[in-house]
Every structure is written in structure tokens, then in C-alpha cells.
Amino acid sequence: MAFKYNYAIVQRIPKSFAQKYPKINVDQANEEQETLVEILRQSAIDILEIDVEERHPTSPFVDDTAVIINNIALMCNPYGNRQGEVSAIRQTLKRQLGMKVAEISIDGAALEGSDVLFTGKEIIVGISPHTNEAGATCVAKTFPEYPVTTVTVHRSSPRRPATPR
Structure with missing residues (x-):
């Protein structure tokens, strides 16, 4: 696709x-x-x-604020005090693009859009320090026409250059 x-x-x-x-x-x-x-x-x-x-110094990371599929935007609940960023994106999506906007429906759900991958056939949600299972459940509820798979994302240290042999 x-x-x-x-x-x-x-x-x-x-x-x-x-x-x-x-x-x-x-x-x-x-x-x-x-x-x-x-x-x-x-x-x-x-x-x-x-x-x-x-x-909001992290505001250039607009991908954290919403998951958008088929003209529906699920507004995220990103890590930290970033709700002001979400509000600006919500207004843009509604007013300028006329998108249907869905909200996080589970208390305690954490979701960053950058932890979500849409393949066109399924949605993969990375469970990370910034996205939890409740956040993944909100994605599944918002986009029921697609299967949702979760994967655990581990933080790793920066990659070191390969050593020539």
C-alpha cells in the first residue's frame, strides 16, 4: 500500500x-x-x-501529539507537561483540516504518537517509558478496523561505531 x-x-x-x-x-x-x-x-x-x-521546548516533536489514520486523529497523552502542545495540534486538525478528533478514554493511559507505527494493514504500538498498555488499548479502540500489536521498546545506549576487523 x-x-x-x-x-x-x-x-x-x-x-x-x-x-x-x-x-x-x-x-x-x-x-x-x-x-x-x-x-x-x-x-x-x-x-x-x-x-x-x-x-513548550519539545513542541517541534509534533509526531508525539496525535495518531492519525483515515482522517481520525487520536490525541495523545505524551510524557511530561506537554498538553499545551496537544491543544495546538488538536485545534489545527479540527479547524484547518476538519478531522474527527478522538480523545484518550482510559485514565492513566500514556501515549506518544512516535511510539506508533501504521503499516497500512496493522498498527504496531511500542510500549516504552512514554507509552503504556492503556495507551495501546486506546489506539485499538479508536481504530478497531486494524489489528493492534504491542512490542516492548527498550532504551539502549548510543550505538558505537563498528570496529574494523
């Missing part, structure tokens, strides 16, 4: 990002994001830009 994308949602990198991620070169990240946006535009993708929100 080939996917056809019409829209991309981006949020520019706030200055507060540098305090949260001091090892990342923010100027380089901005350049890379600009390159990505230009490539998307050249590919006939409409870009929806969310206003920069200094109170």
Missing part, C-alpha cells in the same frame, strides 16, 4: 529548545528543518505551521 500525503504539520524550534537540549546545535537544527519544509513543498505537500511556543 502506497501512502499519499497531502499535509505536513511543523512547528518551528523555540529558543527554549536550547535549554532543554543543550547538546543540539539549534542553528543547524533550524537549517535542517527549513530544508525539510522546502523539500515537502517541492513534493506538493501543504505545510501547516503552528506558532512557536516558548513554554
